[in-house]
Amino acid sequence: MNLFKKISILLLISCAFAFAKPTIYILATGGTIAGAGDSQIKSSYSAGAVTVDKLIAAVPAINEIATIKGEQISSIGSQEMNNKVWLKLAKRVNELLARKDVDGIVITHGTDTMEESAYFLHLTAKSKKPIVFVGAMRSGTSMSADGPMNLYNAVNVAINKESAGKGVLVVMNDEIHSARDVTKTITTSVQTFASPNSGKIGTVFYGNVEYFMQPTKAHTVNSEFDVSKIEELARVDILFAHPEDSDTFVKAAVEAGAKGIIHAGMGNGNLFPSTQDALAQAAKDGVVVVRSSRVPNGSTTLEGEVDDKKFGFIAANSLNAAKARVLLMLALTKTSDPKEIQKLFLKY
Numbered sequence: 001m002n003l004f005k006k007i008s009i010l011l012l013i014s015c016a017f018a019f020a021k022p023t024i025y026i027l028a029t030g031g032t033i034a035g036a037g038d039s040q041i042k043s044s045y046s047a048g049a050v051t052v053d054k055l056i057a058a059v060p061a062i063n064e065i066a067t068i069k070g071e072q073i074s075s076i077g078s079q080e081m082n083n084k085v086w087l088k089l090a091k092r093v094n095e096l097l098a099r100k101d102v103d104g105i106v107i108t109h110g111t112d113t114m115e116e117s118a119y120f121l122h123l124t125a126k127s128k129k130p131i132v133f134v135g136a137m138r139s140g141t142s143m144s145a146d147g148p149m150n151l152y153n154a155v156n157v158a159i160n161k162e163s164a165g166k167g168v169l170v171v172m173n174d175e176i177h178s179a180r181d182v183t184k185t186i187t188t189s190v191q192t193f194a195s196p197n198s199g200k201i202g203t204v205f206y207g208n209v210e211y212f213m214q215p216t217k218a219h220t221v222n223s224e225f226d227v228s229k230i231e232e233l234a235r236v237d238i239l240f241a242h243p244e245d246s247d248t249f250v251k252a253a254v255e256a257g258a259k260g261i262i263h264a265g266m267g268n269g270n271l272f273p274s275t276q277d278a279l280a281q282a283a284k285d286g287v288v289v290v291r292s293s294r295v296p297n298g299s300t301t302l303e304g305e306v307d308d309k310k311f312g313f314i315a316a317n318s319l320n321a322a323k324a325r326v327l328l329m330l331a332l333t334k335t336s337d338p339k340e341i342q343k344l345f346l347k348y
Contacts, residue, residue, distance in 0.1 A: 022103035022159045023067040025096050026151075028052035029085065029117075030076040031110025033147040035139030043188075045139040047077030047110055055108060058140065059148045062155045065207070066103075078110025078135075081117060083233045083329075089117070090124040090227050097127035104130040104158035108151065111135045111184055111192065114170060118179035119326050122168040122219045123348060124227045130163035131220075133170045133179070137190045146173065146190050149206075156207035163209070166201070167219035176202035178215040180348075183320060185296070196297040197318050218347050225330045234332040236260035236325050241294060245272030250279055253287075259336070260288040260328045264321040269293045269300035276311070283312035288332065288341060292316035292324045302342075314342045 028034060030048025034055060037045030052070035062068055073092065074085050089107070096102045109117055118133040125131055134154035136147030154171040157163050168179035172193045181195035194200075202211035237253040241264060253261055263279060265271050269291035271279065283289045291313050293300045299318040302308055308315060316324040327348055331341045 021065065021067045023069065023101055024062075024104050024106055024155055024158050025102060026052060026056060026068060026070045026106045026108060026155075027073050027089065027092065028055060028070065028108045029074045029078070029081075029089065029110070031078050031108065031114075031135050032139050033108050033110075033134065033136035033150070034075070035136075036141045037139050038141075040141060040143040043142075045141065047139075048075040050140055051075075052108070055140075055147075055151065059151050059155075061152055066155055066159050068155070073107075076110075078113040078117070081110070081113040086117060086120050087227055087230060087233075090121055093121060093131060094124075094126050094228065097125070097129045097131075102129070104132070104163070106132045106134060106151070106154045106158050109133050109135050111137060111172075113322075114193075115179070115183050116322050116326050118168050118170050118182065119323050120330075122179035123223045123225050123327065123330055125168060125220045126223075126226075128165045128221055130158045130160070130166075131168045132158045132163070133168065135172060137188065137192060153204040153207060157204050157209055160209040162211050166211075167215050169201075171204060174203055174205050175200045176204055176209070176211070180215060180217055180219065180323070181318075183296070183322075197299075223348070225333065227330075227333075230333060233329045234259040236262060236328050236332070238262045238264060238321050238325055239275075240321075241265045241271060241275065243272070245275045247274045247278035250275060250282060254282050254285070258287060259332055260290065260325075262290050262292055262316070262321050262324045262328065264292050264294040265300070266294065268298075268304045269315065270305055276306070279313070280311040283338070286336065288314065288328060288336060288338060290314045290316050290324050290328055290341075290345070292319065292321040294321070296320070312338050314338055314345060317345050319345065 034050040035045040036049040186192040201213040302315040
């Protein structure tokens with residue numbers, strides 16, 4: 001073979017690699033994006049009724065930009081989400097992203113608990129490759145269903161090189177959010193997801209991705225949490241504060257075996273006196289108590305009106321109660337020392 005032919009073959013091989021489509025796995029968990037109902041104009045439907053292969057078939061344009069492979073992790077409404085599915089999902093994501101022939105993951109998920117699932121992966125995934133959560137507010141059989149465009153945009157985010165290293169992302173309604181900060185803010189609107197404290201980190205419009213910010217808290221490859229050998233997580237309950245609050249639910253949580261309690265307090269995580277006393281006793285007895293807030297914006301700060309050092313409480317920083325629960329469950333796989341756990345709440 002002469003030199004010209006060798007060069008030609010090398011160029012052809014280089015071009016083939018240059019134009020090879022990235023491989024994206026779509027892991028389906030259920031939710032409204034996989035929902036189906038009897039009418040285009042009624043809100044009732046069954047979540048998780050549509051399988052991953054049908055979700056992929058409904059958006060043929062994604063096959064033009066990536067080699068798409070699908071797996072069904074679960075088929076549930078996200079109000080049914082549980083620790084077992086979280087652990088299964090995290091382990092499968094890590095298995096796939098450890099492979100050289102996988103370039104990114106898209107996870108279809110219901111919107112009710114998407115923020116918690118995304119944050120769980122944000123803390124337990126061990127790869128810089130893109131991981132993108134996506135869902136829908138209208139089922140696939142609804143008029144003007146939002147799922148297909150959301151899925152198309154999510155795949156475009158997953159193949160975008162700028163998405164690498166940003167941790168787990170949530171793509172909904174043309175916006176890109178960091179899993180740490182995003183939350184569902186409206187019960188029924190397609191414009192439901194927002195990041196109250198930080199704002200969206202980018203946009204994706206008909207597949208065109210643009211980033212504005214970089215997440216700054218530790219995540220994924222810089223996270224110390226490893227669930228590869230974990231089969232179950234500690235019980236952590238959330239209690240919601242209100243006037244004329246009671247110690248009843250604190251005692252019930254402790255008696256039920258809670259290893260941690262998140263208290264969604266008033267204002268800056270403030271507590272009704274009887275609840276504060278009961279939580280202080282729980283903390284003294286070894287239950288980890290985290291003060292969060294029922295207020296949607298802002299941080300729950302250390303040493304405000306509540307003497308955290310005196311009572312052995314932890315402040316949730318800018319995590320809402322749902323996210324604080326996720327972090328505490330993972331923190332309890334490492335330590336039960338409140339001082340060490342407080343450091344984790346400032347780090348993550």
